[in-house]
Ligand SMILES: Nc1ncnc2c1ncn2[C@@H]1O[C@H](COP(=O)(O)OP(=O)(O)OP(=O)(O)O)[C@@H](O)[C@H]1O
């Protein structure tokens with residue numbers, strides 16, 4: 143089985159389980175809502191992909207010229223363009239592109255060895271997942287805990303410190319924070335590697351099963367590789383996670399403060415429920431409802447952050463792939479990456495909505 | 508403290524610190540709540556009823572603080588307890604029912620969890636099953652079917668929720684329940700049923716209830732005694748029949764006259780002159796003097812004592828006190 147298929151299973155199975163659960167337990171309204179959302183997602187992705195298709199072709203430059211460089215003679219360029227089908231009428235190219243999309247084939251790269259995009263993504267997509275999953279977990283844990291703690295210490299020192307943290311971290315460019323991390327922990331102290339996913343020599347020992355290196359190393363018991371992978375993960379994950387945590391601190395703090403003023407908190411206090419339980423039990427659970435919505439909205443920002451983080455840390459994921467292929471005008475690669483990103487954003491925000499409806503008993507679609 | 512007094516409030520003052528200055532929402536108030544009675548606490552909006560009710564459980568946070576006084580509950584002064592000890596009293600010995608049952612229950616918590624959480628907070632040794640059994644028994648006694656415990660608050664009607672609030676206040680067999688306008692948001696039929704329930708509980712459990720309301724009719728219906736507040740002060744306290752038949756304080760007289768269909772049979776509805784004072788700058792002397800039809804010169808300078816007029820019937824009015832008796836009335 144190819145790594146990409148495994149990844150698809152890893153994402154798909156929980157998604158299907160979640161949907162199945164909702165379809166069995168949820169109301170008719172919720173089922174209808176989800177079907178509508180799925181039905182709306184497809185045209186949205188289609189429109190986006192179409193847009194990217196044409197924008198890429200309007201941009202000056204073309205894949206063959208940029209691959210051959212100044213050496214390429216006009217005859218050679220024309221010959222390769224012909225082979226790649228780039229000289230076909232736009233409408234034919236577009237039809238071919240749509241055909242590829244529908245079969246989830248994505249076609250071949252226009253540069254280098256003209257490898258299938260699916261193969262190229264099966265190496266890079268897991269790399270991005272391996273970065274964004276721990277980064278999101280870090281951002282959520284830090285943001286939710288920090289925001290709640292700040293809210294419980296409202297107008298005291300801890301609150302002000304957390305508020306300063308959230309504003310500063312929110313306004314920092316990822317590039318800058320990444321460079322500082324590299325300088326301090328990579329170069330000054332020499333504690334952590336500053337680029338790549340794994341030590342190149344240890345990397346040759348890894349078995350490519352899911353291409354999530356941490357998972358592969360773990361299931362094959364390759365502890366040396368696991369150690370190296372985790373070391374390489376720290377700086378990019380922390381950079382991305384910290385940047386994303388700022389907005390979660392702010393949102394959680396505001397919502398917990400607001401919830402703490404609700405009547406039912408006063409009523410629970412009047413029943414002798416301890417302050418700690420009021421904050422971390424009652425208030426936080428209610429405050430999470432709007433924060434969950436925010437998570438859905440942050441997925442796109444997370445992916446944009448991943449593009450930057452991957453660039454700074456030479457992380458061979460989808461983001462860096464996208465940047466490289468935009469500059470070499472690899473139309474098929476760019477279209478495919480963007481389509482995958484769009485599908486991902488749509489899928490996750492749908493999942494978030496479903497979770498939302500499960501957390502909040504009042505939601506009825 | 509006499510044995511028949513459950514809660515004795517002595518010289519309680521509660522202040523709100525605001526931008527404009529300090530608001531004394533409860534000013535040197537003393538009040539006794541007797542065991543097993545329903546005491547109605549009435550007064551116009553903003554006179555400090557809720558502030559007083561919350562202070563009885565030391566529930567104030569934020570800008571509010573208890574500036575002085577003693578809170579003798581069942582033999583001990585709650586003011587002497589630490590912040591850490593207060594939660595043991597709240598919910599277990601004194602229960603509270605709030606005005607709006609729609610917002611007083613946690614929207615993401617099942618009704619059952621409200622109850623078991625409250626029970627297990629105070630009695631951690633109780634098993635989940637036992638807490639559940641106790642909750643079921645309790646709510647059935649209050650007229651809620653036990654299956655409904657699995658519902659969320661939004662699935663219940665206002666009247667049902669207010670019963671849930673009562674069951675929460677009683678979950679630990681509290682001796683005193685403070686109910687702050689518990690029926691304001693209910694329609695009249697549901698309100699009548701709820702008041703009947705309160706009376707039943709009073710009889711059945713020997714429950715003591717402080718019923719805060721601005722509805723004189725409700726007090727007439729269920730209360731044994733009534734306390735009338737005006738502008739952060741206690742104006743009059745006494746047996747409900749006595750006070751309604753023979754109100755001493757001119758404010759109480761006005762209040763009763765302005766209620767339709769109560770024992771005083773007035774041809775047309777009376778409307779009291781003026782409005783309650785701003786508590787940032789209360790008038791000197793008696794607080795009611797700018798609105799009082801019987802105002803005397805001394806009322807503008809001297810504050811009346813809160814003293815017995817006849818027997819257990821107290822009023823803070825100079826008409827019945829030595830300083831006032833010497834004075835001639837200005838009008839009237
Ligand atoms: N959070 C607050 N901050 C500042 N002042 C307050 C606050 N809450 C109440 N007050 C002041 O305290 C006074 C008494 O308020 P309280 O809520 O106790 O009145 P009440 O008698 O319960 O009125 P109502 O019938 O409207 O419930 C009000 O006049 C108000 O000015």
Ligand SMILES: [Mg+2]
Nearest residue numbers: 556557558687
């Ligand atoms: Mg009130």
